[in-house]
Amino acid sequence: MDPLILVNFENPCPDVIPGGMVCADTALAGVLTVAREGIWLDARCAAALxxxxxxxxxxxxxxxxxxxxxxDHDYQRRLYERKLEQDPHYADDPYAHPVAVMPPYVSEHATGLAVDLTIQGYESLEEDFAATVQGIWLLRHCAAYGFILRYPADKESVTGVVYEPWHFRYVGSPEVAGYIMENGLCLEEYLAQLPE
Ligand SMILES: [Zn+2]
Structure with a gap:
């Protein structure tokens, strides 16, 4: 997977299992606990994390x-179908009504390059994670390790996704991540700036 791959409502993720993944249970055993066993990540993302x-x-x-x-896409499909059961029009217009659960092929979790990080008490992914010591630390330091806040609060109409202060995306280098974070961009905006 190209660490700059764009996955969103307009750019579906390829239907492949990414290569070069490691299991967080062992690869990250010293630095975090896993919410469940068997969470895999792109090895570069895991090393930076x-x-x-x-x-x-x-x-x-x-x-x-x-x-x-x-x-994987099937797991994402199950999450999404559960949402659709509650609201059949859930993702009809994500740019006006941003979503928290994405359809299959639209979630960048399928790339292995995205992580949801929380702490005890915030496991169900609450927005006020942003105000915790850990949430503040992440926002300040993520770029130095090649991560960006993928779904900023002021970019919901660009990403189609709600503000997610726990979701960080590995983009391959501190230089790119730093540029995105310092300029207050989302990944869509950064990629649109690059020459063809
Ligand atoms: Zn996420």
Whole structure:
């Protein structure tokens, strides 16, 4: 997977299982706990995540829980269908009514490059995670490890996705991540700026 791959409502994820993944249970055992066993991540993403959370721990910021990493399309479909049962029009117009659960092929969790990070008490992914010590630390330091806040609060009409202060996306380098975060962009906007 290209670490700059764009997956959204207009750009579905390819129907392949990404290569080069590692299991978080073992690869990240020292720096976080897993919400459930068998969460896989792109190895580059996992290595950067380990570096980031080690640095956090050195500053006394720990207690991390990995809620989600790689999710295949079938798993995503089940999540989405559960939403549709509650609201058949759930994702009819995501740019006007941004979603929290994406249809299959629209979730970048299928790339192995995205992580949902939480702490105890926020496992069900609450927005006020942003105000926790860990949430604040992540926002400030993620770019140094190649991660971006993928769904910022002020970009819901661009991403079609609600503000998700727990969802971080590995983009391959601190340079790219730093540029995106410092300029207040979302990934869609950054990629649109690149020359063809
Ligand atoms: Zn997520």
């Amino acid at each position: 380990a570096d980031m959370l080690e640095a956090a721990r050195d500053e006394g910021v720990d207690g991390w829980i990995l809620s989600s990493g790689y999710r």
